[in-house]
Amino acid sequence: MAAKKFIEVRGAEMVFETRKGRFHALRNINLTVAQGEFITLIGHSGCGKSTLLNLIAGLTEATDGALICAGREIDGPSPERGVVFQNHSLLPWLSCFDNVYLAVERVFGAREDRNKLRERTAAALAMVGLTAAGAKRPNEISGGMKQRVGIARALSMEPKVLLMDEPFGALDALTRAHLQDELLRIVANTGSTVVMVTHDVDEAVLLSDRIVMMTNGPAATIGEIAEIRLPRPRDRVALALDPLYMEYRTHVLEFLHRRQANPMRAVA
Numbered sequence: 001m002a003a004k005k006f007i008e009v010r011g012a013e014m015v016f017e018t019r020k021g022r023f024h025a026l027r028n029i030n031l032t033v034a035q036g037e038f039i040t041l042i043g044h045s046g047c048g049k050s051t052l053l054n055l056i057a058g059l060t061e062a063t064d065g066a067l068i069c070a071g072r073e074i075d076g077p078s079p080e081r082g083v084v085f086q087n088h089s090l091l092p093w094l095s096c097f098d099n100v101y102l103a104v105e106r107v108f109g110a111r112e113d114r115n116k117l118r119e120r121t122a123a124a125l126a127m128v129g130l131t132a133a134g135a136k137r138p139n140e141i142s143g144g145m146k147q148r149v150g151i152a153r154a155l156s157m158e159p160k161v162l163l164m165d166e167p168f169g170a171l172d173a174l175t176r177a178h179l180q181d182e183l184l185r186i187v188a189n190t191g192s193t194v195v196m197v198t199h200d201v202d203e204a205v206l207l208s209d210r211i212v213m214m215t216n217g218p219a220a221t222i223g224e225i226a227e228i229r230l231p232r233p234r235d236r237v238a239l240a241l242d243p244l245y246m247e248y249r250t251h252v253l254e255f256l257h258r259r260q261a262n263p264m265r266a267v268a
């Protein structure tokens with residue numbers, strides 16, 4: 001019954017060399033993610049969620065420990081691990097279509113012709129409901145649409161893993177809810193493995209198979225992992241009244257606000 005191990009983080013440590021000396025950000029991180037699993041990382045600001053995601057993305061190298069994806073050591077960024085950031089990072093001078101096309105070309109350009117590459121690009125834009133916006137530039141579309149182009153770009157590379165750093169953090173509540181639903185639908189169709197950073201407890205419970213709760217830094221680590229056994233497909237309106245949903249929500253809130261009280265309060 002055990003699902004296949006897909007990402008493995010073993011004893012990862014992250015120490016940054018700063019002007020003020022060494023800063024121990026992450027300590028003894030151990031996490032195994034199965035293929036097709038949806039994992040969220042949650043914790044107070046500055047605890048090291050992005051740092052952990054960047055280690056898995058291969059954008060930062062751990063000071064110690066081992067990180068493995070699909071049986072190979074993670075030793076740099078790779079198209080097999082698609083990254084979506086909060087600030088969508090689109091190239092402003094290119095159309096939405098061309099922003100996605102560029103990524104498609106980079107991954108498949110050596111073995112596929114232009115028609116096929118265009119087909120892939122169109123399919124990725126269709127997946128996020130943006131076929132009609134393909135010709136527009138990023139400054140001509142809304143924040144939510146930009147974020148969807150970012151997701152289309154990551155998905156177009158057919159990554160084995162989608163790594164998302166607060167992808168909906170800058171959006172209004174309605175757009176955010178809409179994109180969460182869309183992400184659930186897309187992931188159900190593609191079977192992608194997802195690791196996503198969030199601050200939002202409801203988002204975490206709605207989307208996750210497991211929620212990884214991190215302790216406060218410095219030397220943050222995984223405090224607890226909550227398994228979310230809510231059946232899929234999940235419906236946000238029905239869940240709002242589901243006692244199990246409330247229980248998970250309260251459990252995560254309890255961890256964040258009682259067991260790991262907000263570190264900012266200590267400063268105030």
Ligand SMILES: Nc1ncnc2c1ncn2[C@@H]1O[C@H](COP(=O)(O)OP(=O)(O)OP(=O)(O)O)[C@@H](O)[C@H]1O
Binds near residue numbers: 016052
């Ligand atoms: N390149 C770096 N050099 C030095 N310190 C760093 C570096 N990157 C992150 N840190 C520190 O490591 C800690 C974790 O940062 P990180 O950005 O991972 O936190 P986070 O949980 O993602 O925060 P937030 O929720 O506010 O985005 C912080 O104290 C941060 O200042």
